[in-house]
Amino acid sequence: MENFNIPETMKAMTLVAYDKLQLATVPVPKPGPGEVLCRIKSVAICGSDPKMIHGDYAWTNWPPYYPFIMGHEWAGQIVALGEGVNDFKVGDRVAGEAHVGCGKCDNCKKGHYTVCLNYGKDGHDGGLDMGHRHYGFYWQGANAEYNVYKTSALHIIPDNVSYDVAAMTDCAGVAFHGVEMAGVTPGGTCVVIGPGPIGLCAMQECKALGAARVIVVGRGAKLEKARELGADVCIDFEKEDPVQRVLELTNGIGADEVMECSGAADSPMKACKMARKTGKVALIATYHAGDVMIPANTVNFNELTIVGSKANPNVSEQVLHFFSTGAIQGDKLVTHTFPLEDYEKAVDIFEHKKDGSIKVVINP
Numbered sequence: 001m002e003n004f005n006i007p008e009t010m011k012a013m014t015l016v017a018y019d020k021l022q023l024a025t026v027p028v029p030k031p032g033p034g035e036v037l038c039r040i041k042s043v044a045i046c047g048s049d050p051k052m053i054h055g056d057y058a059w060t061n062w063p064p065y066y067p068f069i070m071g072h073e074w075a076g077q078i079v080a081l082g083e084g085v086n087d088f089k090v091g092d093r094v095a096g097e098a099h100v101g102c103g104k105c106d107n108c109k110k111g112h113y114t115v116c117l118n119y120g121k122d123g124h125d126g127g128l129d130m131g132h133r134h135y136g137f138y139w140q141g142a143n144a145e146y147n148v149y150k151t152s153a154l155h156i157i158p159d160n161v162s163y164d165v166a167a168m169t170d171c172a173g174v175a176f177h178g179v180e181m182a183g184v185t186p187g188g189t190c191v192v193i194g195p196g197p198i199g200l201c202a203m204q205e206c207k208a209l210g211a212a213r214v215i216v217v218g219r220g221a222k223l224e225k226a227r228e229l230g231a232d233v234c235i236d237f238e239k240e241d242p243v244q245r246v247l248e249l250t251n252g253i254g255a256d257e258v259m260e261c262s263g264a265a266d267s268p269m270k271a272c273k274m275a276r277k278t279g280k281v282a283l284i285a286t287y288h289a290g291d292v293m294i295p296a297n298t299v300n301f302n303e304l305t306i307v308g309s310k311a312n313p314n315v316s317e318q319v320l321h322f323f324s325t326g327a328i329q330g331d332k333l334v335t336h337t338f339p340l341e342d343y344e345k346a347v348d349i350f351e352h353k354k355d356g357s358i359k360v361v362i363n364p
């Protein structure tokens, strides 16, 4: 067994107020029963991270306190085991999930642990600790040299997958959960709206599941990236009407499935309008405009199925396999890497899509 020298303190990037980040020296956390200590190697910045920094989640408990360590799309190495851990060993390379359900409620028992009925019940408020965790959102995250995780959040990384790519397990999994919920018609036509990191993963996943043709709706460098990664048709929504174009491409019938990954307020409407009768629409994005319009009569008359998709339950093993086989070309999605000290710069490049950035990864 490898022996790791674990220090008493570590560097961590902390959020100390909205729009205020600070590099701090904090204690290295100790793993409790069923938990392990991980040396964090890579953390990918998620679309939700800049929003949390700006205070866009003030309506939730994210962040729950200051200073708070964010970061939830991560990969690293296990360096110490807590009491009773026998499913992992020191030295294992692992990728993390943000959600750990309570394991006891009806939803968790059915496998739907990202919609755990005991969300947030961690005992912090003097209430019951039901064991729920949401790392990097209301529980300490990965923007640090070390963090402690329950082993149910962890998955072994295949040998040929790097830490930087494995850090996208969460992101690719969010895409894959939606893609699985909508289903993919083998030999059919899928549309992916919004070629950000999640949409680019969804596009490659639709192909892996047997779609004959994947149409991507977007613009700029990200649409070019979709083309480079194998999109069959790219529609620039600034130059043409995506609904009309999809109908043209499908002889007026519409797409079998539409994966809505853009989060634009008018995209769910468009997604429904470009789906075929009995088609499926997956809402994978988050809508910061709040409630958005759905064409109820189209849904009704065309017997559309709209599925909501929350995070990435039970898909990590599959997406790690996709990274390993190259079905998802992870190394083409990681465009930038930075040390922890440059986190603010990294967020700026990611958030403002500077320098052709797709996925920006921090190496603490």
Ligand SMILES: [Zn+2]
Binding pocket: 046, 047, 048, 072, 073, 170, 171
């Ligand atoms: Zn994320």
Ligand SMILES: [Zn+2]
Binding pocket: 101, 102, 103, 104, 105, 106, 107, 108, 109, 113, 115, 116, 117, 118
């Ligand atoms: Zn639960």
